[in-house]
Amino acid sequence: MTHADQPTASPSQASPSQASPSQASPSQPSRTSLEAVVFDVGGVLLDWxxxxxxxxxxxxxxxxxxxxxxxxxxxxxxxxxxxxxxxxxxxxxxxxxxxxxxxxxxxxxxxxxxVAGTLEETVAVLDTLRAAGVPTYALTNFSAEKWTVACEQWPFLADLDGAVVSGVERVSKPDPAIYRLLLDRHDLTADTTFYTDDVPVNVHAAREVGLRAEVFVDGATLRGQLKAAGLPV
Missing domain, CATH: 1.10.150 (DNA polymerase; domain 1)
Structure with missing residues (x-):
């Protein structure tokens, strides 16, 4: 599992997916609603x-x-x-x-x-999404052996709708192939799928594949991003 220092972006910064009134025109259709949320694990769900x-x-x-x-x-x-x-x-x-x-x-x-424990604010967002019936997934750079350990110790990881783990697939972020594998395996549409990761290069790679991706700051910021995109959080 990898982890990078969290970025210094302010929680008040608007998500790139939010167009301001001056950017939108009546002739432009509204952006497609989100249908699934994908989480990185280390630095997002687990404090590793x-x-x-x-x-x-x-x-x-x-x-x-x-x-x-x-x-x-x-x-x-x-x-x-x-x-x-x-x-x-x-x-x-x-x-x-x-x-x-x-x-x-x-x-x-x-x-x-x-692992000091879970990042509780993010896990609370995950729990809210699951209670509302929103499909949730993990996309993580994680060894296959330690993923088994993590799922045993933190069972909510095993309860996700799916997980793509680099050590199992033998391909790691930010290789575009691992993002495409996520979409294909779980029948997800890129522009209706939200992804959060604390490593900016992984977010940029996700955007290149078409995912609606944001750099993870903290759980409160994530909740605001998802709420602004129309999800019941």
Missing amino acids: NPRYLYRTLLSDEAEIERFLAQVCTPEWNAAQDAGRTWAEGVAELTGRFPEHRDLIQAYDERWAEM
């Missing part, structure tokens, strides 16, 4: 950050940052998100950094400790 674990294993913040920048790097983690097994990933890395064997193994064996 490897620092949560390594602060219990290393005493110095600078040492933690060096370890995550030089040993268990985002690129190494992304290979598991793309389909490499954790056994393969750990073996490869411990071969290069045998002095960090225990810390590397902890990334795999104690992965759940990297």
Whole structure:
């Protein structure tokens, strides 16, 4: 699973999907109503950050940052998100950094400790949508093995109408193929499907495929975006 710092956009900023009165003309049809909502997971539904674990294993913040920048790097983690097994990933890395064997193994064996919990405001939005009968899905860069762990620990993930997981499909965001797979597998229409992700490049890629996508700021902002688009949140 990947995660980036949240953008600094203000919750008061209007969604690009909202046209102002000066932009619309009587001859233009209103935009198609939304029929489904798709969530990223890490940084949107789950508060995931490897620092949560390594602060219990290393005493110095600078040492933690060096370890995550030089040993268990985002690129190494992304290979598991793309389909490499954790056994393969750990073996490869411990071969290069045998002095960090225990810390590397902890990334795999104690992965759940990297999740501080759910992002409750976003989960509340998800619950509201589900109660209203709006189909909800996940589209996430996540290892296949850890997705199983996550669904066991946070059952609401397994209760979604569907999920496209990069480690299962062996294709990751922002590759356009994973967005098309989401649409095709679940019979979704791009311009009636809303997608939120905390990584801007993933949002831009979704828009290129035709999805109505917004960068995730927080649950309250998401609720406002969906309400403005006509959904019962």
